[in-house]
Each structure stands twice: as C-alpha cells, then as structure tokens.
Amino acid sequence: MCYAIPGRIVSIQGRTATIDYFGERREAGIIETGNWALKTGNYVYAQGGIVVDRIAESDALAILESWKGRFFELKKRDAGIAETAKTKKIKNNGSLASVLDKAESGALLTRRDMETVITAEKPSLEPLYASANRVRSRxxxxxxxxxxxxxxxxxxxxxxxxxxxxxxxxxxxxxxxxxxxxxxxxxxxxxxxxxxxxxxxxxxxxxxxxxxxxxxxxxxxxxxxxxxxxxxxxxxxxxxxxxxxxxxxxxxxxxxxxxxxxxxxxxxxxxxxxxxxxxxxxxxxxxxxxxxxxxxxxxxxxxxxxxxxxxxxxxxxxxxxxxxxxxxxxxxxxxxxxxxxxxxxxxxxxxxxxxxxxxxxxxxxxxxxxxxxxxxxxxxxxxxxxxxxxxxxxxxxxxxxxxxxxxxxxxxxxxxxxxxxxxxxxxxxxxxxxxxxxxxxxxxxxxxxxxxxxxx
Ligand code: SF4
Structure with a gap:
C-alpha cells in the first residue's frame, strides 16, 4: 500500500519502482512514462500500487519535512491502540479464543474456524474485533x-x-x-x-x-x-x-x-x-x-x-x-x-x-x-x-x-x-x-x- 505523501524512487526494475517513505520501502508499477520518464532519485506519488504522478524534488522535500514528525507519531499511536486492546479477553468461549490465537499467529483458518468467527456473539465481539485490528496493524x-x-x-x-x-x-x-x-x-x-x-x-x-x-x-x-x-x-x-x-x-x-x-x-x-x-x-x-x-x-x-x-x-x-x-x-x-x-x-x-x-x-x-x-x-x-x-x-x-x-x-x-x-x-x-x-x-x-x- 502506498502513502499519499511523495516517496523517493530508490530503484527501478523493469516496470516496477521501489519507493522509500521515511525508511519504509513500497513497490509500485510504472504504467505511464510519457510526460515524466522516471529514474532513481525522482520523487513520485503512488496509489494502488501504481505511480500516478511525479513531483519536483524541492516541493517533495518541503512536504516530507512538514510530515516527518506526524508520520512516526501516527504509527506509534496506531500500534499503541492495537496493543492496549489485548487486555480485552474472551470469556466463556474457548473455541473462539483458540481461533483468534491461530489467526494472530498467521496460521491458516479452517472452515470450522471461520464458522466460529462468523457466529461469535456478544460479549466475544470486542476481543474479536481487537484481534483483527492487531492483525491489520501488524x-x-x-x-x-x-x-x-x-x-x-x-x-x-x-x-x-x-x-x-x-x-x-x-x-x-x-x-x-x-x-x-x-x-x-x-x-x-x-x-x-x-x-x-x-x-x-x-x-x-x-x-x-x-x-x-x-x-x-x-x-x-x-x-x-x-x-x-x-x-x-x-x-x-x-x-x-x-x-x-x-x-x-x-x-x-x-x-x-x-x-x-x-x-x-x-x-x-x-x-x-x-x-x-x-x-x-x-x-x-x-x-x-x-x-x-x-x-x-x-x-x-x-x-x-x-x-x-x-x-x-x-x-x-x-x-x-x-x-x-x-x-x-x-x-x-x-x-x-x-x-x-x-x-x-x-x-x-x-x-x-x-x-x-x-x-x-x-x-x-x-x-x-x-x-x-x-x-x-x-x-x-x-x-x-x-x-x-x-x-x-x-x-x-x-x-x-x-x-x-x-x-x-x-x-x-x-x-x-x-x-x-x-x-x-x-x-x-x-x-x-x-x-x-x-x-x-x-x-x-x-x-x-x-x-x-x-x-x-
Ligand atoms: S446495482 Fe444494479 S440496478 Fe443498481 S446501479 Fe448497479 S446495475 Fe444498476
């Protein structure tokens, strides 16, 4: 997934650019090259995994400078919310608890596991959602x-x-x-x-x-x-x-x-x-x-x-x-x-x-x-x-x-x-x-x- 802020191209392989966002690397496809032939070092906007626009370096640096603090602050806040929710434990639903453990460990869920999630009821819902949110964050x-x-x-x-x-x-x-x-x-x-x-x-x-x-x-x-x-x-x-x-x-x-x-x-x-x-x-x-x-x-x-x-x-x-x-x-x-x-x-x-x-x-x-x-x-x-x-x-x-x-x-x-x-x-x-x-x-x-x- 790409960010709305500009990123710097650090390498181009074929029609795929690797873009750096404050140290995080994302890949994006290059479809158009007509108006803005791209090379390493260019600053671009990418959306949906596609480079959609190029931006002048001076403009990009000004934007990135103003965003640097917030970029890391938001990450910290998101991780904090995801972790804090760990205190929401499931009571009286051992099978759902073990499905959530499995999901969070990255294991594949069986069809039976999926049924357990879909049929979960209060008061198991908050821990269920919190678990899914942690997977998203991770x-x-x-x-x-x-x-x-x-x-x-x-x-x-x-x-x-x-x-x-x-x-x-x-x-x-x-x-x-x-x-x-x-x-x-x-x-x-x-x-x-x-x-x-x-x-x-x-x-x-x-x-x-x-x-x-x-x-x-x-x-x-x-x-x-x-x-x-x-x-x-x-x-x-x-x-x-x-x-x-x-x-x-x-x-x-x-x-x-x-x-x-x-x-x-x-x-x-x-x-x-x-x-x-x-x-x-x-x-x-x-x-x-x-x-x-x-x-x-x-x-x-x-x-x-x-x-x-x-x-x-x-x-x-x-x-x-x-x-x-x-x-x-x-x-x-x-x-x-x-x-x-x-x-x-x-x-x-x-x-x-x-x-x-x-x-x-x-x-x-x-x-x-x-x-x-x-x-x-x-x-x-x-x-x-x-x-x-x-x-x-x-x-x-x-x-x-x-x-x-x-x-x-x-x-x-x-x-x-x-x-x-x-x-x-x-x-x-x-x-x-x-x-x-x-x-x-x-x-x-x-x-x-x-x-x-x-x-x-
Ligand atoms: S959902 Fe069906 S009726 Fe509604 S806009 Fe789409 S095609 Fe038309």
Missing part, C-alpha cells in the same frame, strides 16, 4: 486508503432487487452530470480537496458512450495526477480496455454474491459467471480492482458468507468492498429483514484473518448501520470512501435508505448549482481525517500533505 501498518467518489449518473438499465436506483423505481428523480461537470468536479476534488484517488460511479447508463467516458478520463488524467477507478457496471471488456488506455487504471465491480441462485434472483436476467469472468479479465489486464459482495441477501447463509470472502480472496483484488444489505422501500427486497449491525463487522474481521494483507473497505452502507467508520476501522478495515458528488445530486443517488446520513445533508434541500462541496462534504472530510489521526492512521489518498491542509 501486517499493513497504519496506512488507510481514502478514495473520493463522484456519482455522476443515477440512471440504470437494470432492475437489481437490492438497489434503490434500479430502473423500476419510478419515484426517483434521475440526473446525469455532463462531461465538463464531471471533469470540473474531479479537478476540484484533487486540486482543492487534495484527493489522490477518485472513483467515477454510475448506474449502467449507456447514455455515456465509450468515447465520452474515454474523453472524461483523459481530461482528468491530463489535469490531475491521480488514480481513477471506474465503477460503471458490466460494460464490455473492450470498453474497459479503452478506459485503461486513457488512464483509468482502477475498476470497482462487485460480484454481489458467490451463490449463483441468489445472484440470478437479485440480478434478474444476469449470470454470476459472466460477472466473474469480467472481473477476472480486468484483473488479468492489470486493472487495480476493488470487488466484493452484499452481506445479508435473502437466502444467504453463513456458509455463503464464508464462500463470498473466500471467492474475493481467490480473485486477488486490490481491495475488498462489501457492505450490508439495507433494504430500500422501492425495491423487490423492501420487506427483507435487515441483518444485525455487527454481522458485517464480523465479516470484516474474518476477511482480515483470511487475507491479512488485504485492503478492506469500511463501506458507507456499513456506516449507516453501525456507529460509523470507526467501528469498521477497529474491526480490521483499512480503507474508506468519501462522497464528493455535488450536493444537488447526492440525495438522488439513493442506493439504500440513510445513505446521506452523516453527510450533513440532513433534511435541508441542497443548493442547486455552484461547485458545491457543501458543508456536508467538508465536514465529512474534516471528521474523517480527525478520526484517522485519532486512531493513528495515515490517510493514503487524500491530503495536501504540506502541513497547511485545510482539513488537517
């Missing part, structure tokens, strides 16, 4: 990805049973952002807010042709040295290839469930194997892929959840992205009983044990169900997303109830027009950074790390 240190997400269209041609923006929701006000508006928003997110990785998300909306998407990506890449993820659903692989060529090296595409029967039920007319084939092709083509599933789909058992996690691991994605089903009143799953809030947290902890070095996202849906990002981060997660969709559209990207909770939108009507990262978004960024610092986590994809960040 394996990955304190870096935490923070991607920004811009939801540029809530139109979709599909009727997924769990999704509030499905085509059959006739009560939803639909919107599309124009190409210029998307590029401006991305520029704003990068230049004003300091994001270094952005997700461009929409429903499956053919209104945006391949050429239009390619143009948007090219313009963002030209103006901002960032990692761009496309989250646009099942487009032909050829489309993704064009987007990669334009500079979108990331893709967010969940498979939703490893159970083919449930998949066909909740995604009418679609087949799981086709989705998985596309995800596998993207990974093979070099995309930085985030994927995962929905926790709590009707009919899904604990065995299905274990299979979901194992399937995610087998795909070897860059990031796990999964969250709880929150039934939306205008979907086919409106009457589904929601899962207990801690079920998704147990899934995070188990994923951490099964894949100790994974990036695991604490999704916004998880936040809606639990106390917030903090719960996920302390149960083994190490990635977050912040919604940067303009306020005037945000509420209408209505995937599930309560999605705008915590964004400050509340019940007010967002002001139309303007480059409105309104108080909601700014507060969320400020709160997120405050939370990360309080937990000793170093945000990797956000921050003008010059010591003068508006949100620091």
């Amino acid at each position: 394996e990955l240190g304190n870096s935490c990805c923070v991607h920004g997400i811009i939801e540029f269209s809530n139109n979709c041609k599909n009727g997924c049973a769990y999704c509030g923006i499905n085509k059959n929701n006739t009560k939803l006000a639909r919107y599309r952002m124009g190409a210029d508006e998307i590029v401006e928003r991305a520029e704003y997110a990068v230049k004003e807010l300091g994001f270094r990785a952005l997700v461009l998300q929409s429903g499956e909306d053919d209104y945006y042709s391949d050429d239009v998407l390619v143009d948007i990506v090219k313009r963002i890449r030209e103006q901002c040295g960032i990692l761009i993820f496309m989250s646009i659903g099942e487009r032909p692989f050829e489309c993704y290839k064009k987007l990669y060529g334009a500079g979108a090296y990331g893709a967010l595409l969940r498979f939703e469930t490893s159970n083919p029967k449930i998949y066909s039920m909740v995604r009418p007319g679609k087949r799981l194997e086709e989705r998985l084939a596309l995800i596998r092709k993207l990974i093979a083509a070099g995309f930085v892929v985030a994927t995962g599933f929905l926790v709590g789909l009707p009919g899904a058992t604990e065995q299905d959840l274990i299979n979901d996690i194992l399937l995610t691991k087998s795909l070897r994605p860059d990031m796990y992205s999964f969250g709880p089903l929150i039934p939306h009143p205008r979907t086919l799953l409106a009457g589904t009983k929601p899962i207990a809030p801690d079920y998704a947290l147990r899934a995070i902890a188990l994923s951490r044990f099964i894949d100790p070095k994974a990036k695991i996202l604490a999704t916004t849906a998880l936040e809606t169900l639990n106390k917030g990002k903090k719960d996920g981060l302390l149960a083994g997660a190490n990635s977050l997303m912040i919604n940067l969709t303009p306020d005037k559209y945000k509420r209408d990207y209505d995937l599930y109830p309560g999605k705008t909770k915590g964004t400050g939108l509340g019940t007010r009507n967002p002001k139309p027009g303007t480059q409105d990262t309104g108080p909601g978004t700014q507060d969320e960024i400020r709160e997120t950074l405050g939370l990360l610092y309080s937990l000793g986590r170093a945000p990797t994809d956000i921050g003008k790390m010059d010591g003068n960040h508006v949100f620091a």
Whole structure:
C-alpha cells in the first residue's frame, strides 16, 4: 500500500519502482512514462500500487519535512491502540479464543474456524474485533486508503432487487452530470480537496458512450495526477480496455454474491459467471480492482458468507468492498429483514484473518448501520470512501435508505448549482481525517500533505 505523501524512487526494475517513505520501502508499477520518464532519485506519488504522478524534488522535500514528525507519531499511536486492546479477553468461549490465537499467529483458518468467527456473539465481539485490528496493524501498518467518489449518473438499465436506483423505481428523480461537470468536479476534488484517488460511479447508463467516458478520463488524467477507478457496471471488456488506455487504471465491480441462485434472483436476467469472468479479465489486464459482495441477501447463509470472502480472496483484488444489505422501500427486497449491525463487522474481521494483507473497505452502507467508520476501522478495515458528488445530486443517488446520513445533508434541500462541496462534504472530510489521526492512521489518498491542509 502506498502513502499519499511523495516517496523517493530508490530503484527501478523493469516496470516496477521501489519507493522509500521515511525508511519504509513500497513497490509500485510504472504504467505511464510519457510526460515524466522516471529514474532513481525522482520523487513520485503512488496509489494502488501504481505511480500516478511525479513531483519536483524541492516541493517533495518541503512536504516530507512538514510530515516527518506526524508520520512516526501516527504509527506509534496506531500500534499503541492495537496493543492496549489485548487486555480485552474472551470469556466463556474457548473455541473462539483458540481461533483468534491461530489467526494472530498467521496460521491458516479452517472452515470450522471461520464458522466460529462468523457466529461469535456478544460479549466475544470486542476481543474479536481487537484481534483483527492487531492483525491489520501488524501486517499493513497504519496506512488507510481514502478514495473520493463522484456519482455522476443515477440512471440504470437494470432492475437489481437490492438497489434503490434500479430502473423500476419510478419515484426517483434521475440526473446525469455532463462531461465538463464531471471533469470540473474531479479537478476540484484533487486540486482543492487534495484527493489522490477518485472513483467515477454510475448506474449502467449507456447514455455515456465509450468515447465520452474515454474523453472524461483523459481530461482528468491530463489535469490531475491521480488514480481513477471506474465503477460503471458490466460494460464490455473492450470498453474497459479503452478506459485503461486513457488512464483509468482502477475498476470497482462487485460480484454481489458467490451463490449463483441468489445472484440470478437479485440480478434478474444476469449470470454470476459472466460477472466473474469480467472481473477476472480486468484483473488479468492489470486493472487495480476493488470487488466484493452484499452481506445479508435473502437466502444467504453463513456458509455463503464464508464462500463470498473466500471467492474475493481467490480473485486477488486490490481491495475488498462489501457492505450490508439495507433494504430500500422501492425495491423487490423492501420487506427483507435487515441483518444485525455487527454481522458485517464480523465479516470484516474474518476477511482480515483470511487475507491479512488485504485492503478492506469500511463501506458507507456499513456506516449507516453501525456507529460509523470507526467501528469498521477497529474491526480490521483499512480503507474508506468519501462522497464528493455535488450536493444537488447526492440525495438522488439513493442506493439504500440513510445513505446521506452523516453527510450533513440532513433534511435541508441542497443548493442547486455552484461547485458545491457543501458543508456536508467538508465536514465529512474534516471528521474523517480527525478520526484517522485519532486512531493513528495515515490517510493514503487524500491530503495536501504540506502541513497547511485545510482539513488537517
Ligand atoms: S446495482 Fe448497479 S446495475 Fe444494479 S440496478 Fe443498481 S446501479 Fe444498476
């Protein structure tokens, strides 16, 4: 995992650069060399394991000087929190205690062990989460990805049973952002807010042709040295290839469930194997892929959840992205009983044990169900997303109830027009950074790390 601060290239082997961050070494792939042929000694930004931009040495040194103290201070705080939690011991659950010992020692868990984790109940949960957090701290240190997400269209041609923006929701006000508006928003997110990785998300909306998407990506890449993820659903692989060529090296595409029967039920007319084939092709083509599933789909058992996690691991994605089903009143799953809030947290902890070095996202849906990002981060997660969709559209990207909770939108009507990262978004960024610092986590994809960040 890379840091948002610049690092110095200490060696280049083929198309892989080894980058030094205050003595820590990370590897990152070199895809583009056009505008900035790289050599040892250059300072660069890397995201998702890819070098995304080069920075002048004098600028890099100024940033690093202002960050040196905080870099080590945060590490110490994170390690302290992870260790202190060791005092949380499990009572009356010997089998879980031995599974946690096994997980912390780095041993592989059996399926029976996984069941023990998934079925754990209070009062074993705190020690369980603390154990997963220690594994995260030991394996990955304190870096935490923070991607920004811009939801540029809530139109979709599909009727997924769990999704509030499905085509059959006739009560939803639909919107599309124009190409210029998307590029401006991305520029704003990068230049004003300091994001270094952005997700461009929409429903499956053919209104945006391949050429239009390619143009948007090219313009963002030209103006901002960032990692761009496309989250646009099942487009032909050829489309993704064009987007990669334009500079979108990331893709967010969940498979939703490893159970083919449930998949066909909740995604009418679609087949799981086709989705998985596309995800596998993207990974093979070099995309930085985030994927995962929905926790709590009707009919899904604990065995299905274990299979979901194992399937995610087998795909070897860059990031796990999964969250709880929150039934939306205008979907086919409106009457589904929601899962207990801690079920998704147990899934995070188990994923951490099964894949100790994974990036695991604490999704916004998880936040809606639990106390917030903090719960996920302390149960083994190490990635977050912040919604940067303009306020005037945000509420209408209505995937599930309560999605705008915590964004400050509340019940007010967002002001139309303007480059409105309104108080909601700014507060969320400020709160997120405050939370990360309080937990000793170093945000990797956000921050003008010059010591003068508006949100620091
Ligand atoms: S989950 Fe994706 S493909 Fe399905 S209806 Fe929602 S936006 Fe469309």
